[in-house]
Amino acid sequence: xxxxxxAAREINCKLVYYGPGLCGKTTNLQHIYKRVDPGAKGxxxxxxxxTERTLFFDFLPLELGTIRGFKTRFHLYTVPGQIFYEASxxxxxxxxxxxxxxxxxxxxRVEANxxxxxxxxxxLADQGIDPxxxxxxxxxxxxxxxxxxxxxxxxxxxxxxxxPWFEAVAPxxxxxxxxxxxxxxxxxxxxxKKT
Amino acid sequence: xxxxxxxxxxxEDLSRINACLSALQRKARSAAILLIDTSGQLIASAGGxxxxxxxxxxxxxxxxxxxxxxxxQLLGEKEFSFVFYDGERKRLHLSLIGGRAILLVLLDxxxxxxxxxxxxxxxxxxxEEILTELSRRPxxxxxxxxxxxxxxxxxxxxxxxxxxFGKG
Numbered sequence: 567x568x569x570x571x572x573a574a575r576e577i578n579c580k581l582v583y584y585g586p587g588l589c590g591k592t593t594n595l596q597h598i599y600k601r602v603d604p605g606a607k608g609x610x611x612x613x614x615x616x617t618e619r620t621l622f623f624d625f626l627p628l629e630l631g632t633i634r635g636f637k638t639r640f641h642l643y644t645v646p647g648q649i650f651y652e653a654s655x656x657x658x659x660x661x662x663x664x665x666x667x668x669x670x671x672x673x674x675r676v677e678a679n680x681x682x683x684x685x686x687x688x689x690l691a692d693q694g695i696d697p698x699x700x701x702x703x704x705x706x707x708x709x710x711x712x713x714x715x716x717x718x719x720x721x722x723x724x725x726x727x728x729x730p731w732f733e734a735v736a737p738x739x740x741x742x743x744x745x746x747x748x749x750x751x752x753x754x755x756x757x758x759k760k761t
Numbered sequence: 762x763x764x765x766x767x768x769x770x771x772x773e774d775l776s777r778i779n780a781c782l783s784a785l786q787r788k789a790r791s792a793a794i795l796l797i798d799t800s801g802q803l804i805a806s807a808g809g810x811x812x813x814x815x816x817x818x819x820x821x822x823x824x825x826x827x828x829x830x831x832x833x834q835l836l837g838e839k840e841f842s843f844v845f846y847d848g849e850r851k852r853l854h855l856s857l858i859g860g861r862a863i864l865l866v867l868l869d870x871x872x873x874x875x876x877x878x879x880x881x882x883x884x885x886x887x888x889e890e891i892l893t894e895l896s897r898r899p900x901x902x903x904x905x906x907x908x909x910x911x912x913x914x915x916x917x918x919x920x921x922x923x924x925x926f927g928k929g
Contacts, residue, residue, distance in 0.1 A: 567800045569768045573775035578802045608816045613824070622824060625801075627816045630925040633917055638925060641801065641820065657827040661800020743926060751922045758917055760767060 567661035568757050576637045579753050580661055581746075584686045585668035586678035587619075587647035590707040593736040594668065595626045595642055598746060601739065606630050620646040623658050633754075640750060647682070656689040664701035664753040665690075666745055668736075669724055671706050671714040676723065683724055701752035704731040705745045710738070768798060774895055775805060781887055782807035789880035791872050792851075795865040796858075796888065797822055804862065813867075822855055822865045830857070843878070856881055859889040861896070 569578040583591040592612065599610040606629055613622035624644040629637060643662075645655040659665075667686065669679045687697035704725050706717060717733065725731055730748045734741025770778075778796060786794045786808040793808035795815060801823035803815050825844055833841045846853040852868040854877050864885060866877050 567767055567798060567802070569770070569798060569802045569804070571770045571775070571804075573770060573772045580800050580802065609814065611817050611821065622828070625817060625820045627820075633921045633925065641816075643801075643820075653831050654828075657824070657831060660827065661798065661802075747922060747926050750925070751919050754917045754919075754922055 568663050568753075568760070570636075574637070575635055576639060577633070577757070578639045578641065579663040579750075579757070580641045580643065581664045581666065581749055581753065582659055582662045583642065583644040583666045583668055584655070584659075584682070585645075585647060585707075586670055586675060586682040587649070589647060589668045589670040589675070589679075589682075590734070590736040591644040591647060591668050592620055592624050594666070594705070594707075594734075594742050594745070595624050595644055597736060597739045597742045598628070598642065599626055601743070602628060602630070619648065620644055621651070622646060622654050640746075642746075652685065652689075655685070656692060659686070659689050659695070660693050662690075662693075662695065662700065663756070664703070664749045666703050666705055666749050667724070668705045668707050668734075669720060671708045671720065672711055673713050673715055676715065679720075679724055698727075701749060701756050702729050703745055703749040703752065704729060705734045705741060706731060707734045707736050707741075709733045709740075710735045768804070768895065769898075770804070770895070774891070777891055778805045778888070779807060781884060781891065785866075785880055785884040788884075789866060789872065789877045791866045791877055792869040793867040795819060795822070795867075797863040797865060799823055799826070799857075799861060799863060808867070818865065822853075822863055826855055826857055826863050829855075843881075845874075854878070854881065856885065858885050859892065861892055862888070864888070 583594055585591050608627035611625040615621050626642040628640045643658050645658045667683060690697040690700060706720050732741040732745045736742055782794045782796060782805055793810050795806045796804045797819040798804055801820040803819040806815060829841045829844045843854060843856040854866040856864050858864055864881060868877060
């Protein structure tokens with residue numbers, strides 16, 4: 567939910583990174599955390615298992631600067647990607663202003679991507695959010711691996727509406743900030759429509 | 762219809778909320794109070810929050826309340842009315858206000874749980890009334906809305922967002 571505090575002159579937005587297990591959602595946040603100035607970020611909170619799989623969510627607050635005199639804060643969340651954490655994924659989408667769908671580009675993950683996208687649309691609807699209207703950006707991650715699907719096939723399977731999309735190699739930071747900027751722009755456009 | 766759960770707060774709203782939270786903090790003899798929306802964003806606070814990292818506190822409290830709500834539903838309950846964490850020196854009392862906000866009360870060694878619960882119950886009604894009023898306020902852009910409240914957000918451009926990220 568976007569929260570505009572005129573008293574403190576702040577705009578707060580919640581962005582959620584969604585996608586199948588091991589697609590690189592947490593890696594996106596880790597890269598952002600590494601690259602952003604210390605003064606512009608809070609702690610990166612990871613609720614993870616002993617084997618570093620996301621158990622509930624990762625959370626990274628960013629306060630990158632001001633727009634028209636308003637401090638602009640983005641609260642970044644990831645969902646746990648593993649299938650059996652479905653209930654947790656639904657909770658984290660509550661109040662989301664924008665979503666990044668991180669797809670795993672490897673051939674063997676096609677079904678997992680499609681299933682995860684369908685699951686996301688259902689959970690958004692369950693939270694009272696129209697899945698066709700929420701700001702959404704796609705990231706095709708792991709483009710450096712040898713067994714990746716061509717982009718046009720990913721587009722056909724996952725992005726029939728031709729929403730903004732980016733190729734990425736998250737551990738190297740390729741495409742990470744481009745994706746974040748793109749979703750931030752769409753969220754701000756949406757905020758303008760509402761106000 | 763206004764988009765769900767979007768919240769706009771002005772000076773006078775914050776003054777009312779702050780007054781309410783401060784009174785609760787005093788009467789409950791608690792260390793600090795946070796009012797958080799259910800998506801995890803901090804709305805307001807009172808008491809000794811200087812040493813607290815309130816942003817992740819708000820996010821984790823929302824996660825905790827959301828998990829408690831889901832657990833309740835699995836067990837056939839409508840909701841659990843509060844969540845309590847009991848540490849050696851500090852305790853946390855989390856409760857839901859009207860399904861739209863979370864009240865986090867931080868207790869220290871001087872606080873009594875029974876008193877906190879009593880005061881939280883009492884003040885929750887007042888806070889819920891304020892939040893309900895805010896959510897029903899006419900859209901300032903629509904006809905009949907107060908033009909003084911029209912937010913200047915419409916002026917944001919893609920370049921403004923680019924500038925936030927600098928050259929990165």
